Amino acid sequence: MAAQVQQETALDPVGDSVRDREIGVEQEHLDRVYQRLEEKIHEAEFLMNDAAQRGQVGTPGALAERDAQVFRAGIHLNRLNNEFEDFLFGRIDLLPGKDGKKGPDGAYTAVEPAEGAVRADNTADIAETLHIGRIGVLDAEYAPLVIDWRAPAAAPFYRSTPVDPGRVVRRRVIRSKGRKVLGVEDDLMRPELKATLDGTELAVIGDGALMAALGQARSHTMRDIVASIQAEQDQVIRAPAASVTYVEGGPGTGKTAVALHRAAYLLYQDRRRYAGGILIVSPTPLLVAYTEGVLPSLGEEGQVAIRAVGSLVDGAEATQYDAPAVARAKGSYRMLKVLRKAARGALEGTGGPAGRPGADRAGSAASGQAVSGQLAFGEEVDAGVDGAGVDGAGEDGPGGAGTRAPAAPPTRLRVVAFGRRLELEAPELDRIRNNALSGTAPVNLLRPRARKLLLDALWSRSGAGSRHTDPELAAELRSSFDEDVSSEDAFIAFLDAWWPELTPRAVLAAMSDERRLGRWARRILTPGEVRRVARSLKRDGLSVHDVAMLDELEAIVGTPARPRRKRDLDPLDQLTGLEELMPQREETQRERAERLAQERTEYAHVIVDEAQDLTPMQWRMIGRRGRHATWTVVGDPAQSSWSDPDEAAEARDEALGSRPRRRFTLTVNYRNPAEIAELAAKVLALAMPGSESPSAVRSTGVRPRFVTAAGGGQAGDRATGQGAAARDRDRDRDALARTVREEAARLLDQVDGTVGVVVAMNRRAEAARWLAGLGDRVVALGSLEAKGLEYDATVVVSPAEIADESPAGLRVLYVALTRATQQLTIVSAARDEPDADGVPDLLRD
Numbered sequence: 102m103a104a105q106v107q108q109e110t111a112l113d114p115v116g117d118s119v120r121d122r123e124i125g126v127e128q129e130h131l132d133r134v135y136q137r138l139e140e141k142i143h144e145a146e147f148l149m150n151d152a153a154q155r156g157q158v159g160t161p162g163a164l165a166e167r168d169a170q171v172f173r174a175g176i177h178l179n180r181l182n183n184e185f186e187d188f189l190f191g192r193i194d195l196l197p198g199k200d201g202k203k204g205p206d207g208a209y210t211a212v213e214p215a216e217g218a219v220r221a222d223n224t225a226d227i228a229e230t231l232h233i234g235r236i237g238v239l240d241a242e243y244a245p246l247v248i249d250w251r252a253p254a255a256a257p258f259y260r261s262t263p264v265d266p267g268r269v270v271r272r273r274v275i276r277s278k279g280r281k282v283l284g285v286e287d288d289l290m291r292p293e294l295k296a297t298l299d300g301t302e303l304a305v306i307g308d309g310a311l312m313a314a315l316g317q318a319r320s321h322t323m324r325d326i327v328a329s330i331q332a333e334q335d336q337v338i339r340a341p342a343a344s345v346t347y348v349e350g351g352p353g354t355g356k357t358a359v360a361l362h363r364a365a366y367l368l369y370q371d372r373r374r375y376a377g378g379i380l381i382v383s384p385t386p387l388l389v390a391y392t393e394g395v396l397p398s399l400g401e402e403g404q405v406a407i408r409a410v411g412s413l414v415d416g417a418e419a420t421q422y423d424a425p426a427v428a429r430a431k432g433s434y435r436m437l438k439v440l441r442k443a444a445r446g447a448l449e450g451t452g453g454p455a456g457r458p459g460a461d462r463a464g465s466a467a468s469g470q471a472v473s474g475q476l477a478f479g480e481e482v483d484a485g486v487d488g489a490g491v492d493g494a495g496e497d498g499p500g501g502a503g504t505r506a507p508a509a510p511p512t513r514l515r516v517v518a519f520g521r522r523l524e525l526e527a528p529e530l531d532r533i534r535n536n537a538l539s540g541t542a543p544v545n546l547l548r549p550r551a552r553k554l555l556l557d558a559l560w561s562r563s564g565a566g567s568r569h570t571d572p573e574l575a576a577e578l579r580s581s582f583d584e585d586v587s588s589e590d591a592f593i594a595f596l597d598a599w600w601p602e603l604t605p606r607a608v609l610a611a612m613s614d615e616r617r618l619g620r621w622a623r624r625i626l627t628p629g630e631v632r633r634v635a636r637s638l639k640r641d642g643l644s645v646h647d648v649a650m651l652d653e654l655e656a657i658v659g660t661p662a663r664p665r666r667k668r669d670l671d672p673l674d675q676l677t678g679l680e681e682l683m684p685q686r687e688e689t690q691r692e693r694a695e696r697l698a699q700e701r702t703e704y705a706h707v708i709v710d711e712a713q714d715l716t717p718m719q720w721r722m723i724g725r726r727g728r729h730a731t732w733t734v735v736g737d738p739a740q741s742s743w744s745d746p747d748e749a750a751e752a753r754d755e756a757l758g759s760r761p762r763r764r765f766t767l768t769v770n771y772r773n774p775a776e777i778a779e780l781a782a783k784v785l786a787l788a789m790p791g792s793e794s795p796s797a798v799r800s801t802g803v804r805p806r807f808v809t810a811a812g813g814g815q816a817g818d819r820a821t822g823q824g825a826a827a828r829d830r831d832r833d834r835d836a837l838a839r840t841v842r843e844e845a846a847r848l849l850d851q852v853d854g855t856v857g858v859v860v861a862m863n864r865r866a867e868a869a870r871w872l873a874g875l876g877d878r879v880v881a882l883g884s885l886e887a888k889g890l891e892y893d894a895t896v897v898v899s900p901a902e903i904a905d906e907s908p909a910g911l912r913v914l915y916v917a918l919t920r921a922t923q924q925l926t927i928v929s930a931a932r933d934e935p936d937a938d939g940v941p942d943l944l945r946d
């Protein structure tokens with residue numbers, strides 16, 4: 102593949118006059134397209150006015166027709182206006198096809214050239230020229246002016262290679278801004294051929310679109326790659342949506358880009374089928390923000406929801422990271438067992454002040470707001486905490502106010518029936534509760550069963566059952582007894598307090614009591630894990646792992662039947678007037694998509710990005726959203742930050758069920774130059790011995806730079822004594838701060854785009870201070886946040902610190918080292934044991 106790209110790019114330079122002429126040719130075409138688009142916009146406007154006028158006729162039939170017309174015209178107009186900018190980007194010049202058949206888009210359908218299309222002397226005539234863009238446009242005679250990039254006729258633009266060119270002779274990428282063509286870049290698929298178009302030999306301009314795209318400076322948002330999708334990527338994007346499409350590939354192979362383009366492709370292919378929505382799950386809010394613009398640029402935002410894994414539960418938003426040991430306990434299958442016990446145990450209450458069961462379902466969403474997509478890191482959770490202060494009674498649990506654990510249940514039930522006072526005491530009540538809980542249904546749905554068992558016990562205590570031998574009379578008596586008792590205020594109040602409706606947050610709050618959690622997690626979690634998990638659940642705000650636990654609890658406790666919410670109707674059914682018929686006025690498409698996504702709990706297709714990072718509990722959460730879906734799962738095991746990949750793979754297989762898998766591997770690294778990829782490969786060899794690095798598609802000649810932050814000297818020649826050690830630490834910290842700042846500033850001078858400084862998670866706040874005042878082209882990131890992102894240049898601070906952070910530390914370091922598109926600087930601290938050239942121990946040969 103890399104070889105192929107080089108071959109494609111080794112084209113003869115041409116003079117400016119030829120370039121100008123070719124730009125002129127494309128400009129003419131673009132002018133024609135714009136003219137046609139304007140006509141279409143006028144048509145859409147006319148339709149809308151016409152339909153509005155028709156509404157004045159007033160018959161129900163005319164009104165319905167008007168509504169439908171206006172709605173469609175509104176959408177059409179909206180799309181045209183939105184996609185007006187920079188939407189024509191490609192062209193292919195094709196040999197005549199095997200047969201003369203045309204498809205619905207007006208293009209010939211044959212993939213292979215006709216026999217005799219290439220003459221014996223290697224000359225040929227171009228039979229068809231197609232322009233490719235973000236949407237399709239036909240001229241007044243229904244001939245294609247622009248082919249939608251997702252249409253079958255556009256596939257050769259992406260699929261054709263010099264090895265397997267099909268009918269394509271020349272592939273051209275057109276760069277334009279607004280209505281102006283700025284440049285063209287050609288790749289020849291049949292370089293040996295002398296092809297003519299209308300009697301003129303085909304010109305070849307530029308040195309390939311891919312290289313031009315890869316060399317561009319990066320900003321804080323991802324760009325679409327629609328003009329330069331490569332053949333192996335196109336296979337994935339256009340793979341049929343049945344079952345599970347599974348894509349693996351190393352860093353920078355375009356997995357995220359491919360996943361996003363696939364969403365757009367699927368919608369184009371079968372919009373009706375995907376009306377059920379496409380969910381894209383991303384690991385972090387930062388990656389969501391980074392990728393959010395890609396789908397709108399492809400003309401799609403409607404039915405696609407991109408959500409961070411910590412934002413999948415309505416009304417809950419992760420604002421915290423857990424320390425690695427806590428994350429390990431919360432994310433593993435073991436937690437499932439604990440949650441099941443906790444949900445049942447939570448009914449026992451805590452003995453604290455009364456909670457507000459049922460009142461907190463979504464209200465307390467995010468008490469600690471995430472700052473610009475960054476989550477807080479729970480390092481304090483691990484900081485040598487003893488079991489002190491664990492009485493969680495009545496304390497606010499995760500998420501802050503309104504998430505109290507259930508109060509202590511009443512210990513006696515007293516009612517009056519048939520003129521007699523009847524009582525049940527604590528032991529009897531406990532027995533009844535245990536009996537009720539022996540059912541397998543969700544706890545909230547077991548309440549009717551508990552109620553029935555209470556009535557049975559009271560009935561038997563009343564002795565009324567033995568008074569009548571006639572079964573019919575006895576049944577009647579029993580039924581009036583039940584009615585009397587269950588309408589008694591005392592009974593209703595008792596039931597509400599004794600078997601309250603549990604909410605997931607209330608159960609989580611109950612788990613913040615170390616004693617109770619210890620009971621529920623006996624022989625499942627270690628005492629240390631119990632202590633840490635309980636403490637982590639006491640703090641304000643939720644972690645990504647808490648969100649998966651909430652979702653699991655929702656399934657475990659169940660939602661009692663409530664009056665049904667009004668179904669989201671078909672938009673056409675809801676329309677009553679012109680104002681509402683204009684989706685872009687009432688509610689933008691994006692807002693509508695967001696609203697629908699909020700209300701939606703299951704999807705027609707689920708795309709999981711960075712799938713290697715999901716914990717078993719997260720797989721279960723996502724699995725519930727795609728029970729009837731088809732799936733696209735993209736990931737790279739070598740970049741996994743989860744400590745137990747086997748357990749995660751088991752959970753993944755459970756979520757995906759028995760659906761057949763179609764596997765793809767992406768092999769070319771488009772992000773990192775070879776010099777950076779080579780260095781990262783050393784860490785890959787340590788992290789995952791035997792696995793292969795993707796081949797880098799380009800080389801910049803700039804080698805990674807190694808710098809040592811010189812503070813207190815090397816580990817060996819340090820002063821001894823407590824005071825001296827503290828001084829050494831301060832000096833080290835100052836030296837690190839100074840060095841990182843200098844290196845970031847140096848890189849800012851050298852690149853036009855962004856610089857990312859990647860540090861161990863517990864240095865994030867510190868690192869942000871080091872960079873203060875350097876401007877918004879530079880950002881500080883914790884190692885886990887760097888996932889999926891990229892920068893023109895990166896500074897990786899203390900590889901050893903990142904590697905030692907967690908059991909998956911080497912893989913996390915591999916991620917950190919593969920974020921740069923141009924330059925990489927490694928800053929070592931004493932712990933890295935750098936050699937005289939500043940190369941840390943971990944990165945030496």
Ligand SMILES: Nc1ncnc2c1ncn2[C@@H]1O[C@H](COP(=O)(O)OP(=O)(O)OP(=O)(O)O)[C@@H](O)[C@H]1O
Binds near residue numbers: 311324
């Ligand atoms: N065909 C292409 N044309 C132009 N740029 C491309 C192409 N494929 C990938 N890229 C660019 O390469 C970079 C890496 O892509 P992407 O982030 O999708 O890779 P990834 O496999 O998800 O990486 P990681 O696993 O490291 O997160 C992006 O800048 C993307 O735009």
